[in-house]
Amino acid sequence: MTPARQRALILGMILIGFAIAAVFGLRALHAFRQFRGHPPPPIAASNMERVETDVELIRGWMTVPYVSRMYNVPPGLLFDALGISPIGNGEKSLEQLNEEYYPQADDFVIASVKAAILEYQARDTPVATPVPHNPPIRPIGPIPP
Amino acid sequence: MSDFLLTQIINYGAPILGAIVFIGAMGAPFPGTLIVIAVGAFARQGLLAWHTTGLIALACVVAGDGLSYAMGRYARDAVLRRFQNSERWIKAEFTFNRWGGMAVFWTRFLITGIAVPVNLIAGTSRFGYRRFLLYDLFGETIWIFGYGSLGYLFGSQWEMISDLIGNISGLTLGLLLLAAGLWLGIKRWKAMEAKKTEIPESQTRGLPSRNTK
Numbered sequence: 001m002t003p004a005r006q007r008a009l010i011l012g013m014i015l016i017g018f019a020i021a022a023v024f025g026l027r028a029l030h031a032f033r034q035f036r037g038h039p040p041p042p043i044a045a046s047n048m049e050r051v052e053t054d055v056e057l058i059r060g061w062m063t064v065p066y067v068s069r070m071y072n073v074p075p076g077l078l079f080d081a082l083g084i085s086p087i088g089n090g091e092k093s094l095e096q097l098n099e100e101y102y103p104q105a106d107d108f109v110i111a112s113v114k115a116a117i118l119e120y121q122a123r124d125t126p127v128a129t130p131v132p133h134n135p136p137i138r139p140i141g142p143i144p145p
Numbered sequence: 146m147s148d149f150l151l152t153q154i155i156n157y158g159a160p161i162l163g164a165i166v167f168i169g170a171m172g173a174p175f176p177g178t179l180i181v182i183a184v185g186a187f188a189r190q191g192l193l194a195w196h197t198t199g200l201i202a203l204a205c206v207v208a209g210d211g212l213s214y215a216m217g218r219y220a221r222d223a224v225l226r227r228f229q230n231s232e233r234w235i236k237a238e239f240t241f242n243r244w245g246g247m248a249v250f251w252t253r254f255l256i257t258g259i260a261v262p263v264n265l266i267a268g269t270s271r272f273g274y275r276r277f278l279l280y281d282l283f284g285e286t287i288w289i290f291g292y293g294s295l296g297y298l299f300g301s302q303w304e305m306i307s308d309l310i311g312n313i314s315g316l317t318l319g320l321l322l323l324a325a326g327l328w329l330g331i332k333r334w335k336a337m338e339a340k341k342t343e344i345p346e347s348q349t350r351g352l353p354s355r356n357t358k
Contacts, residue, residue, distance in 0.1 A: 010333065013326030020319030028312035035305050057301045061148035066155045070190060070301075093152040 053121065055114040060095035064113070067094070071117045081116035082109060147176045151183055159198040163205035166289075170209025171216075172261045178314070179307045181289060185296020186303035195297065203282075203289045210264055210281050217268020224269050238270040245272045246280045253284025254291065256318050 052070045064086070068075040079086045084101055092100070098109040153161045162184055169175040181202070188195035225234075241248070245267055252260040267277050292310065296303045 006333065010326055010330045013322055014330065017319050017321070017323030017326050021316055021323055022319070024312050024315030024319055028309060028316050031305065031309040031312050035309050052301055054301070059148075061151045063152060063155060066192070069192065091152075091156045093148070095148070096152075 055117050058094070058110055058114055058117075060098075060110065061093050063091060063093055064097075065090050067113055067117070071121070073117050073120050077120060078113055078116055081112050146174075147179055150175065150180060154180065154184065155187065155192060158193055159201045162198060163201045166202050167205040167209040170206050170261070170264075171213050176311075178257055178288070178292060178310055181292045182296035182303050182307040182310070185293035185298075186300050187296075188293070189297045189300045195293065199289050199293055202293075203285055206285050206289065207278070207281055210260075210285070211274075211278070213261055213264035214268040214274065214277055217265035218271075219268075220265070221269050221271070241266060241270040242272055245270070246276055249277055249280040250284045253281065254288035255314060256321065257288070257314060258318055 055071070058067060062070075064078050064082075065075050067073070068078055075086060075090075079089070082097065082101070084097060089097060094109045094113060098105075098107065102108040150161075150165055154165075162180065165175055165180060166177060169177045184193060184198060184202070185195070187193045188198060245263075248263050249267060249272075252263045266272075295306050295310070299306045
């Protein structure tokens with residue numbers, strides 16, 4: 001390797017290393033600050049205590065059966081809220097269901113699932129749980145079979 | 146990609162996790178650490194049994210690492226043809242045989258981005274498979290059970306811990322690259338300085354002394 005190439009390689013390593021360390025260092029710092037404000041939740045002693053209540057944790061990759069298990073809500077109730085048959089849809093993610101059944105309304109499926117869970121939890125428990133004042137309106141339009 | 150893989154894991158459980166870590170260990174760019182942490186959280190929710198899932202994942206990832214090690218071993222002839230047993234190659238092989246165990250161990254869970262190249266180099270440089278397996282097993286156990294435990298501990302907040310670990314891994318890689326660059330730079334600079342001092346000495350050798358009267 002010529003001295004000029006050697007110098008370029010060393011300089012490249014230093015610059016790229018510095019850039020990577022700076023970017024990930026800043027991101028790690030940001031993630032650490034977020035993380036510090038959230039101590040780990042206590043380990044549940046029983047299955048009932050495992051039930052999640054924060055609907056903001058619902059993500060597009062989750063499936064209806066998974067969400068129903070996580071929030072202890074009957075899966076049928078969620079499928080009813082979506083107006084979708086459970087047959088053949090149990091393994092599809094919420095995002096896939098949205099693309100397939102409500103392509104004209106972004107995040108409609110997630111919003112509907114959240115609303116249905118909040119409503120169910122409010123009905124199921126005596127403790128008041130906030131119910132959204134404006135539940136998502138099902139879009140009008142042709143629904144694919 | 147990670148969304149699709151997470152959906153498959155909640156649908157099909159441990160076998161699909163095993164397939165993901167196996168393929169990932171052979172070089173497919175899967176977000177392995179994120180998935181392992183998520184699986185820990187799924188175990189906490191009672192969706193997966195942590196012990197069997199952990200053991201399946203460990204067996205699969207070690208098998209994947211073994212396969213990429215074997216790929217390196219079979220590529221040895223081609224590499225030797227390229228370097229023609231040069232002094233530099235022999236030196237590199239010697240260095241890897243000395244420090245390779247640590248490289249294998251740390252790249253299993255801390256600098257996972259370079260785990261596959263390390264497997265290939267280990268195979269190519271004839272790093273003993275038993276030694277490789279030992280370090281690999283230790284490292285992967287930390288990766289699967291250590292990170293899985295973090296997911297288990299943080300439950301539904303696993304995304305936060307995964308984000309933090311991913312960034313720390315990137316930071317470590319950047320710092321290593323920077324340190325390697327600086328080390329090489331200093332080494333080169335010292336070599337140049339030594340050359341500079343050698344030249345005047347050789348030039349002055351044989352010249353008449355100034356103090357001659």
